[in-house]
Amino acid sequence: MTENWTGRTVELTVGAVAHGGHCVARVDGRVVFVRHALPGERVLAEVTEDGGKSFCRADAVRVLAPSPDRVEPPCPVAGPGLCGGCDWQHASGAAQRALKASVVEEQLRRLAGLEWPVSVEELPGGLVRWRTRTRFVAGADGHAGLRAHRSHRVVPLTDCPITTRGAVEAVLPLPWSPGDEIETTEDADGAVHVRRLPEGGGPGEQRRGGVARERAAGRDWRLGAHGFWQVHPEAAATLARVVGEWARAEPGTRAWDLYAGAGLFAAVLGEQVGARGTVLAVESARRAVADGKANLAALRQVRWHCAPVERVLRDRRDRPGVVVLDPPRKGAGRAVVERIAGAGPQRVVYVACDPAALARDVATFAGLGYRLTRLRAFDAFPMTHHVECVALFEPAASGH
Template sequence: MSDSWLGRVLELEVGPVAHGGHCVSRVDGRVLFVRHALPGERVRAEVTEDKGGSFCRADAIEVLSGSEHRVTPPCPLAAPGGCGGCDWQHAEPAYQRALKAAVVAEQLQRLAGITREVVVEPLEGGPLGWRSRVRLVAGRDGQAGLRAHHSHRVIPIDDCPIAVPGSLDAALSKRWRPGVELETTCDGENHLHLRELATVRGRTQGKQLSGGMAVQHAAGRDWRLDAHGFWQVHPQAADTLAQLVREWADAPLGGVAWDLYAGVGLFASVLAEQVGPDGQVLAIESGRRAVSDGERNLADLPQVSWRSGRVEHLIEDAPTPVDVVVLDPPRKGAGRAVVNAIAAGEPDRIVYVACDPAALARDVQFFAEHGYSLTDLRAFDAFPMTHHVECVALLQ
């Protein structure tokens, strides 16, 4: 298409929700992904991105006929041209969960051929004040802020309503060198940790400004780990997921289990309790600091052995046969090679923790090719106000 629609304002009938925090509309044979709208609404939307293909992106700048589920966003920056962090502040919390459930169900049906009713469950604490880790960037004036959606533009902020109250005070109370990135973490003891990030030769390096060693609580244990390493962002998520893994993994006493993409060993600790001192738990994790933290935190569980490296490189040599596999891959999912290697171990049960429903659905289909069926699924609203959702799938 030769004529760009960028900047064009269109009157649209808003269609169903789509993966990514927007809804779908269609105009003149093209698909528009519309943010700040809800299904069934009629809006005026401005096209914000048009790369000339079959689709473009737009922001709803005026609501002509609103949904009954529309509310006033608690943050004025959750609006067209504002911060890109939140997708659904303009929807009732219960309706946000319904939208996420629809996305998970659609991805399972489209990518895995599975028709299943999905319910997204809330976590304790409500939709605000939950985010324990936030990355900020300093604008041209040195004031820390958040980036606009799909942009490097910095939106200055005074606070963030989804962040743990007070957790951004140290970063927002001073001026920084323009372009500096900052990461704040509030741990399970409500201690605050702040570091400055820099990219050197393509690698991100951090300069600790305060704190550094976090204390978290989950799975009946106290964890001491790098404050900026991997840990669930929602304060209730880690323990909720560990409890479900304990229920679904059901590893046999004396058995063999794998914990893939293990982080600091949250799920490995659960598996170790189940297999007992005569069993084996292999934890594979690519982050060396996470492995070091995991080894220290699980030093009382000698049945857990650690391997540092990429799962796809190490899984071929994992001990077999294996009874249970738990995996919590990054957003891109595990992929066919890892799925094939897991299936080759012939586990009775696979517990798959996923932060991206599309990647989960694709990998479920890969597992189906090896005879594994999705026998249970739960989804949690571990990221309220955003489009993200945490799912746990049981495959047998």
């Protein structure tokens, strides 16, 4: 049986970045996933988790030979054993984007057998004060904070540098009941919305606001403040623009918008197909569908279905010219990809928030005759390991 290394400190040289906000090292034949380090660094790492398998997890507690990409984190609790909200505050912005690009490339290579160079594009606004939606949690003393990495322990905060000031100031100075979760949103007008979710469940309590105003895709939106919307203030408009450029739905045709949320991409598709076309918008969250119907009431060509995508596609026999999908973190999965490919669209535009899930679906599409023809990646979550990708698939026989 492998010796349990939990609490052990080892000196190691950090290897390549891996999916999940850590780098890979090897010590005595075992893989060590190291947080708070950068590739090429020599560090002392303290093992934080060891499940007795071929790998363990560790934090770099002392840097012996730093990378030239290392910087001082702007947040005092972005370190070993502290807040788990950020992964890469110790790396420069350019280095963060390079790390994320490497992860996307590695997942495509490993899971889809595809060599594809990736460049992660910066969004306007910088590395801090971009997060418009945050869920804080109150500790035993009633002070709000965020949980430690892979832990329920609450790290109390006086600030969160990646979160907008308005959202921070609406929550962190106030006392809360232990265990409360506090959702905060700052919308495009700068209005702050706060909802308290008591420990143990039960109905939430809206403390401030409730209906957010956002702007994207050439229109104003009124939405449930704590429903789905992009977290970065520039992300929705950027993604809508790219989706529109790649979808190119022709007037009078049919399009599908799967996992439609409040209808951001349905709005783009609805404008493209025009009054003589049809957009099937599928979303399982009732509030999002209600928001979508209200915001897109003038686009009668958008037809909403409030149900899981898998269930709706199971009974569809129409043949869309374009399909857009923005699945959850787990990806679309084989059943949905098979239904899309079986419908024979000319183009599939896939918005992905997880590189591994995207790569698995890339492989599935390839096996069904659809090849990846374009891919862009955006740093919609600076300081974290998350990255947003947009992928275009076209029939392999199209010759593009």
